[in-house]
Amino acid sequence: MNANVEVRELCKRYGSKKVFEGLDLELGEGVIGLLGPNGAGKTTLLRCLATALTPDSGRTEILGLDPTHWSQRTELRKLIGYLPQNPGLYPHFTAAAMVDYIARLKEVTDRRIRKGEVQRVLAEVDLAEAAGTRVRKLSGGMRQRLGIAQTLIGDPKFLILDEPTVGLDPEQRMRFRTLTSRLGQGRTVLLSTHQTEDIAALCDRVIVFSEGKVVFDGTAPELADAASGRVWASGTQPAAAQVFWRTADGRYRVVGERPPDGTPVAPTVEDGYLQFLGAGARAGA
Ligand SMILES: Nc1ncnc2c1ncn2[C@@H]1O[C@H](COP(=O)(O)OP(=O)(O)O)[C@@H](O)[C@H]1O
Ligand SMILES: [Mg+2]
Structure with missing residues (x-):
């Protein structure tokens, strides 16, 4: 072993x-x-x-x-x-x-x-x-x-x-x-x-x-990668079911489905982590 x-x-x-x-x-x-x-x-x-x-x-x-x-x-x-x-x-x-x-x-x-x-x-x-x-x-x-x-x-x-x-x-x-x-x-x-x-x-x-x-x-890079294609920047507040938070520039960072006006963002380890936490990490949960 x-x-x-x-x-x-x-x-x-x-x-x-x-x-x-x-x-x-x-x-x-x-x-x-x-x-x-x-x-x-x-x-x-x-x-x-x-x-x-x-x-x-x-x-x-x-x-x-x-x-x-x-x-x-x-x-x-x-x-x-x-x-x-x-x-x-x-x-x-x-x-x-x-x-x-x-x-x-x-x-x-x-x-x-x-x-x-x-x-x-x-x-x-x-x-x-x-x-x-x-x-x-x-x-x-x-x-x-x-x-x-x-x-x-x-x-x-x-x-x-x-x-x-x-x-x-x-x-x-x-x-x-x-x-x-x-x-x-x-x-x-x-x-x-x-x-x-x-x-x-x-x-x-x-x-x-x-x-x-x-x-x-x-x-850690693999964890970040797990959120690849699932991280977006959006100008409008996403639905409550999404994992999102407001960033310093006043926009929203969303992990999950693409919001209507979402532009893709490179994922971080934190994004990957949030993706795996799923329901527990949702806004307000
Ligand atoms: N001595 C204990 N008696 C009863 N429940 C406990 C005890 N220690 C931890 N728990 C419960 O077990 C779960 C896991 O706790 P813990 O191992 O401390 O988690 P973490 O370190 O990840 O925060 C929690 O729901 C906690 O409330
Ligand atoms: Mg502990």
């Missing part, structure tokens, strides 16, 4: 609420974006892959290990780096103490090795100089990098980042992209986002997730 991660027939529900069922997925090396609207089930899927949540049924193999088997699961947790959607960083810990704490959880028991590892991962995310700074004194971008630093303990081959770009300003976003594309070399990096800009700039592969289903799986 070439894939680092293989998922078959995965099902997860919360009570009577079904998040996904019969989900199949294979992930190889590189940066893979899981793109989908809020409530699509991204976090639930990532938590299942991070072994933070037990699926109801299905088979998962990660880095050759089976997370339903307790000893393999323990092993696996050391091989996965997971940044939750709302990482619980302790405000009174220093950056180094925070990462050290995670390293202990990952059973890096040797003190000298752990110390070296803490320095290494802080340096990787450009936080070496902030090692002694308390978490509460770090800027938003620094906290986010600290969150990523803790995922790198033990050099895991599978990184799971849940909405890692939320709250970043453009400069921090840029930095994050540079860091992530570097991390994607020789690893599987699976990140979730609801923002198409991240995807276009960063991901080797995009999986569009909508209501618990994979509705697109391909590259």
Whole structure:
């Protein structure tokens, strides 16, 4: 098997609420974006892959290990780096103490090795100089990098980042992209986002997730291409059933059927995404 991660027939529900069922997925090396609207089930899927949540049924193999088997699961947790959607960083810990704490959880028991590892991962995310700074004194971008630093303990081959770009300003976003594309070399990096800009700039592969289903799986240019011949500029407001919005020049951008006065426009990744979201993305929905 070439894939680092293989998922078959995965099902997860919360009570009577079904998040996904019969989900199949294979992930190889590189940066893979899981793109989908809020409530699509991204976090639930990532938590299942991070072994933070037990699926109801299905088979998962990660880095050759089976997370339903307790000893393999323990092993696996050391091989996965997971940044939750709302990482619980302790405000009174220093950056180094925070990462050290995670390293202990990952059973890096040797003190000298752990110390070296803490320095290494802080340096990787450009936080070496902030090692002694308390978490509460770090800027938003620094906290986010600290969150990523803790995922790198033990050099895991599978990184799971849940909405890692939320709250970043453009400069921090840029930095994050540079860091992530570097991390994607020789690893599987699976990140979730609801923002198409991240995807276009960063991901080797995009999986569009909508209501618990994979509705697109391909590259960012292929996602844009999916809306080819379906994007229009129009001077008049389209019917409510159409996906459209008003652009800065006062015209309407329409994804779908050609409006009466529509002129064709080159599609973007966002257009492709909206096309796949269909009903949920319609104006007013
Ligand atoms: N702990 C939970 N209990 C009940 N329902 C949940 C729980 N977590 C998530 N959900 C529901 O499952 C669906 C998927 O949520 P989530 O995986 O968080 O989606 P996303 O990360 O794509 O926004 C949503 O409808 C959400 O309300
Ligand atoms: Mg989420």
